[in-house]
Each structure stands twice: as structure tokens, then as C-alpha cells.
């Protein structure tokens with residue numbers, strides 16, 4: 001199966017109520033690896049991710065995949081910053097994306113069981129998902145995003161509010177996905193995590209890509225004063 | 238005071254002996270209100286859901302209209318339906334005035350805006366919750382509506398029950414369009430009004446008991462539903 005990448009953003013801008021939230025951004029995502037998007041609160045990370053996924057209306061510019069839009073949409077998944085739980089059981093939440101595709105029941109059940117075990121919820125398949133703890137909801141949202149085996153996975157701060165053990169669980173799931181050639185684009189506020197996972201990184205500031213590069217240079221030899229300051233933990237105006 | 242006491246006692250006996258008049262009137266009440274409920278739900282549930290998830294030109298206007306209709310005094314609805322159905326009115330040829338059908342029509346007009354409005358409110362909240370996920374998963378319109386209706390089924394049932402509660406206790410409109418005719422269009426509320434006027438407290442009270450029992454029953458249902466919603470058992 002051919003990949004849907006590269007994704008090319010050209011002269012993309014998002015304006016809402018006269019305010020520019022994002023752009024102008026020109027960016028190309030190559031077929032492999034994990035791209036980490038970092039930056040201060042409100043710098044436009046979520047907006048950029050939503051633009052890439054195609055769920056944010058562009059004010060100018062274009063975002064194009066290597067395949068037609070319709071096909072590309074079917075082969076990507078997105079995990080939102082605050083997990084969205086359907087008012088259904090854990091099992092029904094996990095199986096929902098497959099059932100939308102009319103997958104055979106046996107296949108749905110098998111994958112649901114596999115993923116429930118992977119995220120440690122196998123004993124709570126019939127619990128209402130809305131009653132899970134915050135961290136469990138985040139894991140469920142990740143598993144639900146991976147259950148269709150997407151080519152591209154977008155994650156908006158998947159480990160926010162998680163403890164060390166849960167963060168390790170999620171990183172291990174992401175590593176497995178990477179080794180199975182899933183392309184990952186994610187945001188994080190955890191610089192340690194950024195270093196552990198990234199193959200390349202993007203630094204967002206005031207709605208534009210301020211610096212971008214392969215992980216080794218990005219983390220080892222930041223070019224701009226702002227990124228150096230961000231790594232030091234300074235507050236950037 | 239004595240009248241009322243004797244009334245209470247004989248009302249009790251009317252109920253426990255399943256008095257024929259009482260049963261007939263109660264059943265007619267149920268028949269009219271349940272018919273109105275089914276028709277109104279078929280109209281209002283999809284309408285309310287549609288208003289919640291689709292943006293279209295006259296959406297705001299439609300919602301305002303719905304809310305205005307919800308505040309219509311039933312007596313006025315009765316009057317309008319009367320005029321429309323009366324011999325000289327536009328629908329006079331069907332001869333529906335003073336039949337249960339006329340009462341059902343009036344009740345449908347009264348409760349459809351109520352059910353649609355509650356549905357709209359509930360579905361709007363659910364849609365706000367689900368919106369991003371359903372868009373991200375590339376769902377079709379039809380899949381969205383199915384998902385919302387299924388996951389919002391408890392709210393929809395609550396909306397319908399609220400409509401039923403309003404219908405069964407309504408008196409003004411059905412008095413006008415039904416005419417409160419014995420053995421034909423007499424229902425619980427109109428019978429209570431009549432018997433009270435005549436001073437027959439026993440029958441009036443017995444009818445009142447049945448009506449109250451129905452109202453409490455509905456409220457228990459609504460309460461139970463909202464409780465199971467929180468605990469999420471179905």
C-alpha cells in the first residue's frame with residue numbers, strides 16, 4: 001500500500017474573528033518518523049495539528065497529501081487534547097471506528113480485546129467509558145485511534161496529566177506503532193519525551209514555525225535565541 | 238367537608254371496583270394522549286436532532302419559532318383547531334370536529350414544539366461533545382444522526398415523557414375541539430371539570446386519582462431514567 005505522505009502545507013493561515021491564530025506556514029512532512037511539535041501555550045500547536053488533519057478551515061493556503069483528500073482522510077487518526085468519550089462502554093468506544101466501516105463482528109471483537117489488553121482495560125470492557133479516570137480515558141482514546149491501523153497518527157499532548165508509568169505505557173505503544181511504519185505527528189510540553197521520541201521537531205511561536213530541524217540538531221544545537229531560551233525554561237515574550 | 242369525605246370514600250370504591258365509566262374515560266384519555274405522543278415524537282425527535290447538527294439559512298428563526306410555539310396557550314390552540322375543523326372551516330369537509338381525532342390533532346400541536354425543543358437542547362449538548370471526534374472519523378451525516386440518537390436515547394425518552402405529561406393533563410384545547418361528549422370524546426380532564434361543576438365529587442375525585450397516578454407514574458419514569466443515565470446501565 002502506497003503511503004499518503006508527503007503532506008505539504010503551502011502558505012497556510014488560519015484567522016478567526018480578525019485574529020491570526022496560525023500562519024503563514026509552509027511545511028512538508030516526509031513519509032517516515034515522528035515529528036514533535038513544541039512551543040509555549042497558545043502558540044498554535046493544536047491549530048497546526050488540526051490543519052494537517054483537515055478539520056480546521058483554512059483562511060488562505062493549501063494542505064495537500066500525496067493521494068486525493070478523501071482517501072487521505074480515511075487513513076489518518078487524531079487524538080484530541082481532551083479525550084472525547086462516547087457515552088458507551090469501553091468496548092463500544094474501542095470498536096466504534098471499525099463499526100463505522102462495517103467491519104465483521106468477529107474482527108471487531110478480536111481487535112477490541114487486543115487493544116483493551118494492551119491498555120490494561122481488559123477487565124472493564126463493559127464499564128461506561130465516561131467513568132474511567134482521566135489517564136485511562138487518554139489511553140482509550142489512543143487505542144481507539146490506532147484500532148483502524150492508520151498510516152498517520154496525530155496526537156495532541158497524549159501524555160498531559162499522566163504519571164510516569166502511564167507515560168511509559170503510551171510511549172511504548174507509540175514506539176510499536178513507529179516500528180510498524182505508522183507516521184506520527186504529535187505535540188508535547190514534556191521536553192524529555194520530545195528528546196526520547198522525535199526524529200524531527202518543530203518549534204511554534206506566535207502562530208508560525210519558528211525553527212525546524214532533525215532531532216539531533218534541533219535539540220543539540222538550537223539555532224534561534226528563542227528556542228534556546230525555551231529549552232532553558234525562560235519565559236518567551 | 239362531609240361531601241368531600243364521602244366523595245373520597247366512594248371514589249376509592251370506584252377505583253377498586255374498576256367502575257365502567259371510569260375505566261372507559263381513563264382508557265380514552267390514554268388512547269388520545271398516546272396517539273398524540275407517537276405522532277408528535279415522530280415529528281419532533283428528528284426535527285430537534287436536525288436543528289442541533291445542521292447549520293442552515295433559517296435555523297435561528299426556526300428555533301425561535303419553536304420556542305414561541307411552546308408558549309402557546311392550549312386554549313388558543315383549541316380555538317384555532319376548532320376554526321379550522323368547523324363545518325365552514327378549510328378542513329370542515331372531513332367532519333373531524335368533536336371526534337377523538339380532533340383532540341389528537343390539538344395535542345400534537347401543543348406537544349410537538351415542547352418535545353422538539355427538549356430534543357434540540359439535549360442533542361446540541363451531545364453534538365458539542367462529539368463534534369470533533371465524529372468529524373475526525375469522517376462519519377457520514379447519517380452515521381452522525383444514528384450515533385447521536387442512540388447515545389442520546391435517554392434524553393429523547395425524557396423529552397417524549399415530558400410531552401406525554403403535558404398532553405394527558407391538558408384540558409382547555411380538547412374541551413373545545415372534543416366537546417366533552419359522553420361515550421365519545423370525554424377524557425379524564427374534561428370529565429373532572431364537568432363532574433366538579435355538577436357537584437359529583439365522587440366521580441370527579443376518582444378521575445382525579447387516576448390522573449394523579451398517571452402523572453406520578455410518568456415522573457417516576459423520568460426520574461428513574463435520569464438516574465440510570467448517570468449510572469449508565471442501558
Ligand SMILES: Nc1ncnc2c1ncn2[C@@H]1O[C@H](COP(=O)(O)OP(=O)(O)OP(=O)(O)O)[C@@H](O)[C@H]1O
Nearest residue numbers: 016017019021039040041042043044045046047048
Ligand atoms: N475559534 C477561535 N477564535 C479565536 N481564537 C481562537 C480560536 N481557537 C483558538 N484560538 C486561539 O488561538 C491560539 C492558538 O491556540 P492553540 O490551541 O493552537 O494553542 P496551543 O499551542 O495548542 O496551546 P496549548 O499548549 O495551551 O495547548 C490561542 O491563543 C487560542 O486562544
Ligand SMILES: [Mg+2]
Nearest residue numbers: 045046081156
Ligand atoms: Mg494545544
